[in-house]
Amino acid sequence: MSTPLRSIHVMAAVITDPRGRILLARRTEGRDLAGRWEFPGGKREPGESPEEALVRELREELGIEADIGAAVINVPQQYPDKRLRLDVRHLAGWTGTPRGHEGQALAWVALDKLTRYAMPPADRPVVAALLHPDIYLVTPEPGEDAEWLASLQRALDAGIRRVQVRARSVGGERWQALAGQAVQRCRKAGADVLLNGDIELARELGVGVHLRSAQLTALAQRPMPEGQWVAASCHTAEDLQRAEDLGCDFAVLGSVHPTESHPGAPPLGWPGFAGLRERVSLPMYAIGGLSPADIRQAREHGAQGVAAIRSLWPA
Template identity: 60%
Template sequence: MPSPKRSIHVVAAVITDARGRILLNRRTESRDMAGLWEFPGGKREPGETSEQALVRELHEELGIEAEVGEWIMDVPQRYPDKDLTLEVRHVRSWKGAPRGREGQAITWVTPDKLARYSMPPADLPVVAALRQPDCYLITPAPDIDEGGLQRWHGQLQQAVASGQQRIQLRLPAEHPQRQGVIEQAVRAHRRGVQWLLNRDIELARTLGVGVHLGSEQLQSLQERPLPPGQLVA
């Protein structure tokens, strides 16, 4: 009989400094997947909480006393000989100066450059999550009168100017000027904004933007409704 698969729980840290950079470790030659970059951390031992395991691992690897912050995500991975769960936590505060205590290289990377680094499969969903905006704007429906539309477009322009990178245009289907309002907004702010249209797959495909699906749409779809490069939420 084949040996039962092992279950391994790994806890990793997204360590961010005051400039928003993220610390990466490089795996040494003595480890599997040598040379790849990863978020620092390690296996949770029996009897340890995730926080205890991460504090221990970061002290061993980097020589810091970390204050473990909020949960970011879990990433399940299946291998021929083991099932791995990567639990990712945020670390924004620590004591000491990070250094590679186990002979590994370390580097600080801005989030927009994380994708340039070769990483193990379990770390890639974390990179994708970190490159997303922390939040995005969902617009209310504009009033139908001309003054209401002007106010709505003015507020949208202010939101873009303030740095909103992702905006969901949520206008009810019965709004008499819905398509024109959406097209005007997208054309006016095409650069620097990731657009999501609420539920309207066809218009999103036509305009080359993203879509936010309703639950009933998710249940009826058999495949991704938009080409790669157009967001689907």
């Protein structure tokens, strides 16, 4: 029998200065993943509350007294020798001047530059949670095109900023025209837009593509250049690993709860979602019977947010 991996609960902080920059610390030589950048913090010790652990770690590591704020995300991540849970909090404030008291280099980084810094796997979903939307709208099958486009516009007007244009019952010239109009509306609203499955049309329109799970095994490499979103629908650990190997920017994993669109399919539940989440470092959305009311629970299990059709589509 294999020895169970040790479990570690790590607390980390998003520390933001008045200019909106975020503090990163570089892992010192002799540690795992030396040289990579991470959000400051450290291991929770027995008997400590999460908040007490983070206050202590920031005092020892940076020499500041911290006021712990709201939760950001709780990322389960499996490494070869351990299972880690990275519990990340905002700081409501602090006193003192952050300095590397353990010999670590520090850097104040603009929010849009965070992705340039090489980080441990568990920190990648944290960056996505800070940078990108926590809601991902998947469009339903169109009935009448004008009515469908009007509903999409209402969703954008309500604040949706990431959209998967999915209309698998529509093809040919109608699909090209509908997708083109949807892309125009999303761009005008400043929303990320990805086309479901249609790599060629996505290339033609200069937008992202959302890969179906069946496409993952057929592709030998990332189908879009950097700067054009590539996402994937995943249901298994193999799907997630393939999506990560292809260089996908994020995944959608489910179903978390039973859904009408997948009758009879066994749901993952939140424990099952977290168990698959820890296998890869991909940012991901949870899907399956979810709504914006589930975002907090999704983030407690390592999701960036929720993806949905019915609960996000205006009536």
